[in-house]
Amino acid sequence: MSPPVLSDLGYVLPDGGWGWAVVFGASISIGFAFTFPKAFTIYFKELQAAFSISYSQIAWTTSIMCATTYGGGPISSILVNRYGSRPVVMFGGLLCGVGMISAAFCTSILQLYICVGFITGLGLALNLQPSVIIIGKYFLKRRPIANGLAMAGSPVMLCTLAPLNQFLFDNFGWRGSFLILGAILLNCCVAGALFRPIGAATASAKPQDALKGKITEDATEMSSPKNVPVENKTEEEEGKGCCEKINRYLDFSLFKHRGFLIYLIGNVLMFLGFFAPIVFLAPYAKHTGIDEYSAAFLLSVLAIVDMVARPATGIIANSKWVRPRIQYFFSFAIAFNGACHLLCPLASNYMGLIVYSSFFGLAFGMVCAMLFETLMDLVGAARFTSAVGLVTIAECCTILLGPPIGGTLIDTFGDYKYMFIKCGAVMVLAGTFLFIMNYYNYRMLAKEEKKRKTKEEDPKSVRTENEGRNNWNRDTTQDGPELEPLREEQEGVKMETNGTNEV
Amino acid sequence: MPATFVGRCLGRLLLLLLCVSFSGGSPAGKYPVTTTQDASQSQANSLTKVQVGLNESSGPDLTTQDFKQPSKEHQSNGSFLQFEILLPGPPGTLLERNISLANATTVELSCKLDPDSHLKSPQVTWKRGNETISHTSKTEDSWSIKLVIVDSSKMGSYSCILKGEEEISATFYLHVPKIEAREKPIITYERDTAVMVCKSDSTPMAWTWYMMSGSKPVIINESLWTDKYLISRLSANVTRLRILKLTKEDAGVYWCEAVFELGKSEGKMKLKVLSIMAPLKPFIAIVAEVIILVTTIILYELYSKRKGKCTGEKACDQTEQLKSGESSSASHRKI
Numbered sequence: 133m134s135p136p137v138l139s140d141l142g143y144v145l146p147d148g149g150w151g152w153a154v155v156f157g158a159s160i161s162i163g164f165a166f167t168f169p170k171a172f173t174i175y176f177k178e179l180q181a182a183f184s185i186s187y188s189q190i191a192w193t194t195s196i197m198c199a200t201t202y203g204g205g206p207i208s209s210i211l212v213n214r215y216g217s218r219p220v221v222m223f224g225g226l227l228c229g230v231g232m233i234s235a236a237f238c239t240s241i242l243q244l245y246i247c248v249g250f251i252t253g254l255g256l257a258l259n260l261q262p263s264v265i266i267i268g269k270y271f272l273k274r275r276p277i278a279n280g281l282a283m284a285g286s287p288v289m290l291c292t293l294a295p296l297n298q299f300l301f302d303n304f305g306w307r308g309s310f311l312i313l314g315a316i317l318l319n320c321c322v323a324g325a326l327f328r329p330i331g332a333a334t335a336s337a338k339p340q341d342a343l344k345g346k347i348t349e350d351a352t353e354m355s356s357p358k359n360v361p362v363e364n365k366t367e368e369e370e371g372k373g374c375c376e377k378i379n380r381y382l383d384f385s386l387f388k389h390r391g392f393l394i395y396l397i398g399n400v401l402m403f404l405g406f407f408a409p410i411v412f413l414a415p416y417a418k419h420t421g422i423d424e425y426s427a428a429f430l431l432s433v434l435a436i437v438d439m440v441a442r443p444a445t446g447i448i449a450n451s452k453w454v455r456p457r458i459q460y461f462f463s464f465a466i467a468f469n470g471a472c473h474l475l476c477p478l479a480s481n482y483m484g485l486i487v488y489s490s491f492f493g494l495a496f497g498m499v500c501a502m503l504f505e506t507l508m509d510l511v512g513a514a515r516f517t518s519a520v521g522l523v524t525i526a527e528c529c530t531i532l533l534g535p536p537i538g539g540t541l542i543d544t545f546g547d548y549k550y551m552f553i554k555c556g557a558v559m560v561l562a563g564t565f566l567f568i569m570n571y572y573n574y575r576m577l578a579k580e581e582k583k584r585k586t587k588e589e590d591p592k593s594v595r596t597e598n599e600g601r602n603n604w605n606r607d608t609t610q611d612g613p614e615l616e617p618l619r620e621e622q623e624g625v626k627m628e629t630n631g632t633n634e635v
Numbered sequence: 636m637p638a639t640f641v642g643r644c645l646g647r648l649l650l651l652l653l654c655v656s657f658s659g660g661s662p663a664g665k666y667p668v669t670t671t672q673d674a675s676q677s678q679a680n681s682l683t684k685v686q687v688g689l690n691e692s693s694g695p696d697l698t699t700q701d702f703k704q705p706s707k708e709h710q711s712n713g714s715f716l717q718f719e720i721l722l723p724g725p726p727g728t729l730l731e732r733n734i735s736l737a738n739a740t741t742v743e744l745s746c747k748l749d750p751d752s753h754l755k756s757p758q759v760t761w762k763r764g765n766e767t768i769s770h771t772s773k774t775e776d777s778w779s780i781k782l783v784i785v786d787s788s789k790m791g792s793y794s795c796i797l798k799g800e801e802e803i804s805a806t807f808y809l810h811v812p813k814i815e816a817r818e819k820p821i822i823t824y825e826r827d828t829a830v831m832v833c834k835s836d837s838t839p840m841a842w843t844w845y846m847m848s849g850s851k852p853v854i855i856n857e858s859l860w861t862d863k864y865l866i867s868r869l870s871a872n873v874t875r876l877r878i879l880k881l882t883k884e885d886a887g888v889y890w891c892e893a894v895f896e897l898g899k900s901e902g903k904m905k906l907k908v909l910s911i912m913a914p915l916k917p918f919i920a921i922v923a924e925v926i927i928l929v930t931t932i933i934l935y936e937l938y939s940k941r942k943g944k945c946t947g948e949k950a951c952d953q954t955e956q957l958k959s960g961e962s963s964s965a966s967h968r969k970i
Contacts, residue, residue, distance in 0.1 A: 181832055303822070305823055305909070308822070308824070308914030311914045311918050315922050318921070319928075321925055322929055325929045326932060
């Protein structure tokens with residue numbers, strides 16, 4: 133009987149079972165984090181009148197919220213590295229709730245900035261990252277599907293939150309709505325409760341013996357203490373500087389990871405043109421003479437196609453043809469998105485815009501579904517915790533800059549087509565960049581893999597291999613750890629299905 | 636861009652004033668020309684450009700056939716406007732025109748015969764209600780009447796009726812500008828502040844706020860209750876009423892009235908004052924639901940862990956060792 137397949141996390145991932153409950157909880161958390169700022173815009177007009185402020189002043193609220201949600205990534209990562217996903221998400225849910233409840237009693241716009249923008253934004257940040265992280269801890273073989281399903285929570289939540297907000301506003305005014313929204317956001321705590329911690333000690337009992345010998349000190353669930361890794365840890369900690377300690381909480385050594393850098397640069401570029409078309413789709417439709425309700429219908433078409441596209445992309449990405457080359461699929465999705473925007477100015481009538489919305493929804497869903505999956509694929513589940521924090525804070529700037537740059541283009545030229553051209557060009561560029569760089573990355577990984585295989589055949593190097601595993605958290609190894617378990621899994625798949633995974 | 640636009644408007648206004656003073660028609664000199672109107676309006680003596688999809692207030696379109704859309708023309712005093720409806724017009728269109736006027740103007744309404752149509756030399760009468768008005772001018776294919784409007788008595792609907800093989804009529808509705816006010820009820824809470832805003836397309840001479848007290852409308856006199864009501868004019872066309880320290884008695888219907896030269900126009904709004912208990916009930920219900928769900932999930936987890944401990948023969952022994960580790964991890968997990 134061959135030993136069970138290990139991922140770099142040091143235990144066997146369930147790939148199902150309680151994992152689906154985790155996916156459901158993650159979809160709720162992710163849904164709130166992405167859609168709450170958008171759904172909040174319903175209150176703008178009333179708040180403008182209540183506080184006698186201009187539109188740009190009230191729009192700062194959602195900008196601060198978005199900025200804190202993405203900028204709070206590293207804080208999330210540090211807390212998850214220290215305490216695990218569940219406490220962080222539950223605390224995040226509490227923070228969101230407290231933020232909105234206190235916003236209900238605000239008397240000035242500054243208090244609103246703090247309560248709605250900062251506190252709620254921070255709470256959403258503490259929801260978003262851990263939800264994405266815990267999927268990587270429960271799924272390996274079916275991870276793209278799990279990611280696709282979890283990200284599908286965003287359009288579903290948008291479709292429910294937008295009419296709900298309108299209903300609350302019509303019946304309770306803005307103060308009552310904020311109070312009730314605070315309670316609704318507390319449901320993130322429910323999602324957090326579903327995030328059962330999983331780690332080497334909490335995995336199934338059978339492979340425990342095998343695991344004990346191979347457990348490394350970079351076990352991600354530091355909250356579940358293990359006897360063996362603690363011993364390893366104390367050995368390793370002597371003689372390590374504070375850099376290593378910081379790296380344990382937030383892995384800055386990722387900046388030397390080739391795949392991570394490629395992903396970072398490509399994504400930062402992509403987000404410059406990612407959100408602006410959605411923001412300006414309805415105004416563009418109204419500009420071409422379409423009435424308000426039909427313009428809103430365009431966004432509904434987008435959301436519905438998006439809702440279907442995300443799990444579908446997950447399933448496609450999980451297939452055996454796409455999974456090993458998922459980075460190419462991601463670059464294709466980004467380039468496809470860009471191509472849609474470049475062709476949008478050609479849409480002259482309402483039907484054309486409907487077609488554009490459907491393709492845009494499809495492309496948007498494809499990119500979002502694979503957004504975190506590709507990062508997990510590149511850096512591995514162990515370092516993903518820190519990676520996601522660092523990536524979101526870097527993306528924060530371009531996400532916030534995208535719509536205002538688009539708006540400036542529209543105001544300068546008086547025509548929406550330049551904004552679409554800019555977004556399309558930026559995304560096609562990002563897609564091409566990612567495609568080329570990932571091709572290079574895959575080749576380098578294949579070379580390193582070959583080198584490692586030849587080393588393994590050499591018996592002298594067994595000790596170095598163990599040291600290599602012990603130094604997994606260091607920056608020396610550049611390989612994508614996911615490729616090896618995948619290939620081994622295909623050999624050992626029968627062992628998996630024998631149900632050694634109990635949850 | 637705005638500077639040249641204003642320049643063009645002023646130029647056209649001067650031209651108009653000159654024309655009007657030569658024709659000796661309208662009492663232009665009697666009414667002050669307000670400068671704010673000049674800046675925001677375009678003046679036209681003849682055809683003006685058709686504006687589609689833009690929100691500026693524009694001169695009348697004389698060439699497009701009209702759908703039942705209120706057009707927002709605002710003229711300064713001493714101006715002269717022409718409106719035309721093409722007959723019989725494209726099929727399926729209502730032969731109506733909504734014209735909103737704020738200040739004294741001279742208006743010429745014409746019904747023009749479509750040269751492509753089959754109607755030939757019909758008999759045309761202009762009517763206002765039941766009373767017939769005589770034509771001011773008549774050409775081969777158009778019939779017009781000129782109205783000098785100085786007060787609200789001349790406002791209303793005017794129709795031209797063509798009697799030929801079939802009878803076709805077109806109607807012009809002259810009315811004061813409509814006021815934009817919130818249609819849905821405004822919901823506020825006790826001890827909160829309510830804000831009500833009314834917006835008009837033209838600048839009225841005065842704004843007045845009323846509230847319904849019992850069954851009688853009562854003017855809201857700001858000077859009497861300075862710490863309760865605050866009325867401010869945010870701009871020439873916008874007025875705002877703020878009601879401080881709300882109580883349940885403040886709920887009801889409020890309306891703002893704009894006084895124009897040619898009449899009054901009002902916008903109604905409904906104010907609802909709720910107590911804090913109203914949203915508190917759903918709030919407590921949702922919080923209770925959250926607490927119940929979280930407790931259920933954690934209890935289920937503890938239960939399934941206890942159950943899973945003794946499944947499998949050798950598993951039970953191993954879980955003895957893990958028990959100490961797990962109990963401390965459980966305490967870690969509890970916040």
